[in-house]
């Protein structure tokens with residue numbers, strides 16, 4: 009398939025984004041609430057082609073970090089690509105030599121053997137201990153300047169992150185302790201000596217120091233994108249999607265083609281005690297998902313809310329064929345692990361959504377409201393922000409204009425002590441009619457109402473994958 013053929017039918021939001029290296033002030037319609045003050049950081053693939061590289065997988069687009077600084081009723085904006093090795097190689101005109109998740113280097117096995125897929129740093133932007141990190145599945149953290157978004161370099165937490173461990177793109181933050189939890193797989197014991205794959209569980213304390221909390225041996229290299237925490241556990245739902253690390257590293261196939269769906273393995277739920285001690289493993293029928301919204305403990309049960317897919321292909325084929333317009337999404341679903349290891353799964357939505365969010369002050373604790381988005385890129389499709397009430401299964405939607413692409417909704421409370429749901433939803437929207445992007449502010453209590461404010465850019469960028477809000481106002 010040629011580049012032009014790849015691009016001709018793609019959603020226009022996927023066309024390459026120009027970075028905004030000097031901060032700009034956005035045009036605001038409506039009124040930004042006076043109490044809404046802080047910085048929204050976003051991350052996502054901003055371009056899928058560069059210097060001869062043409063991404064064959066959605067996760068191979070170059071990470072574009074953006075910031076919306078909200079202060080005094082005004083919104084300032086800036087964006088920069090993460091200066092990964094891949095980005096620099098593309099800028100030097102040598103993109104064809106990049107091995108991605110879905111791209112092989114020209115030259116056959118010898119040109120690919122032993123090479124990890126390049127890190128695009130395109131999945132999440134998180135803030136902790138006065139540090140902004142760009143994260144992805146394929147790599148380790150990149151530290152980004154909180155104010156001007158320049159790439160400071162790789163972050164290994166003062167050498168504490170094991171050399172060959174990943175640092176996954178969905179860390180979780182305990183709202184009570186301020187700790188950041190995460191995990192990372194290390195394939196090298198398996199590749200070098202056929203030993204089990206190691207899943208490192210990490211805790212980063214308030215001061216930004218990384219501690220290895222536990223290591224869990226895994227028989228398979230699970231494609232594990234997300235996890236959750238409760239008050240007492242790190243919670244892993246290991247769906248039966250596995251990578252053959254030998255095939256991937258021998259260069260016989262792309263990393264993406266070395267993945268397979270193995271429903272015969274079932275799903276393994278692993279509960280790792282935060283206080284240390286032996287982890288617990290629970291087997292259940294195969295369950296396919298990518299994102300977890302939240303988890304909590306309920307009278308001895310562990311409750312995990314995730315977006316469940318009926319079929320493996322509903323996500324993985326779409327990610328590979330991301331330029332083909334289609335619907336990506338699963339069903340908001342509640343998984344309950346009982347004290348006798350009984351697992352039940354119950355959908356509480358029949359609408360296909362993704363990128364689930366909640367009030368981060370409720371992370372790891374019982375909560376009520378989920379905020380999702382729809383990802384329908386078909387021509388003229390109507391996308392929505394969907395608020396889901398876990399108590400009543402009631403849905404409230406904000407409906408955007410046909411053709412608009414809508415990003416993850418981030419909840420911001422009205423104040424530190426405001427009730428759950430008393431605040432705003434911030435989401436980046438690609439406005440199809442104007443071929444530009446905007447920050448849209450919705451009332452979280454009733455997102456069906458007209459936006460409270462819309463802050464428009466003079467250009468577009470893909471709404472991206474994930475991001476974070478912090479009350480710190482970034483400097484210009």
Ligand SMILES: [Fe+2]
Nearest residue numbers: 233299473474
């Ligand atoms: Fe994700």
